[in-house]
Amino acid sequence: MHLVPTQEEVIALLKQTGALRHGHFEYPNGMHGNEYLQVALAMRYYQHAKILSVGLSRLLRANPEIRAIIPELSIVTPATGGLPVAYGVCEALRAHQVYWAEADGNDGRLRFRQYLEQVPGERVLLVDDILRSGKKLTELKQLVESKGAEVVGLAVIIHQPTPRTPDFSLPFYYLAKLEAVYYRDAAACDICHRGEPLEKVLV
Numbered sequence: 005m006h007l008v009p010t011q012e013e014v015i016a017l018l019k020q021t022g023a024l025r026h027g028h029f030e031y032p033n034g035m036h037g038n039e040y041l042q043v044a045l046a047m048r049y050y051q052h053a054k055i056l057s058v059g060l061s062r063l064l065r066a067n068p069e070i071r072a073i074i075p076e077l078s079i080v081t082p083a084t085g086g087l088p089v090a091y092g093v094c095e096a097l098r099a100h101q102v103y104w105a106e107a108d109g110n111d112g113r114l115r116f117r118q119y120l121e122q123v124p125g126e127r128v129l130l131v132d133d134i135l136r137s138g139k140k141l142t143e144l145k146q147l148v149e150s151k152g153a154e155v156v157g158l159a160v161i162i163h164q165p166t167p168r169t170p171d172f173s174l175p176f177y178y179l180a181k182l183e184a185v186y187y188r189d190a191a192a193c194d195i196c197h198r199g200e201p202l203e204k205v206l207v
């Protein structure tokens with residue numbers, strides 16, 4: 005394994021842990037696809053989580069602007085899936101702190117726990133296990149900026165863009181890029197036409 009794992013090494017690790025599955029899947033929104041990815045299945049093994057987050061931290065450290073502010077850098081994640089990445093990156097970089105937002109039970113919007121407040125001018129690195137639609141990371145970015153913090157970058161283990169993934173206009177780091185084949189529904193799905201068995205998945 006390289007110090008920064010290659011795309012091939014990351015994909016091998018995801019397959020070996022069952023995090024990346026090939027087949028015929030139906031997503032909750034009705035789309036069909038040939039691939040299913042659940043990074044948490046890889047992150048349950050501490051050594052794998054460590055390899056991935058240390059690799060990501062090496063990419064971050066190579067940016068001189070981020071390297072210069074590591075002692076004051078906050079690592080912030082929008083979801084539980086990002087927690088092992090956030091702690092791994094914080095440990096490897098020796099950054100200042102880690103915290104996370106959670107979806108509020110009433111309206112589903114992201115919030116921080118009581119007394120967890122950004123200080124004006126705080127430098128924040130956004131971290132998650134995966135960037136897919138970018139919905140939660142967009143909301144998190146707006147939330148920390150509304151409190152006067154400055155977002156200095158975005159780091160994820162896997163970049164799996166969709167046509168709707170926004171451009172964050174931030175320094176962006178990832179270890180591997182995955183592009184699955186999606187079909188809008190069963191009627192449009194080539195895999196359905198081949199008659200392969202279908203598995204329903206929750207995202």
Ligand SMILES: [Zn+2]
Nearest residue numbers: 036193195196
């Ligand atoms: Zn299908």
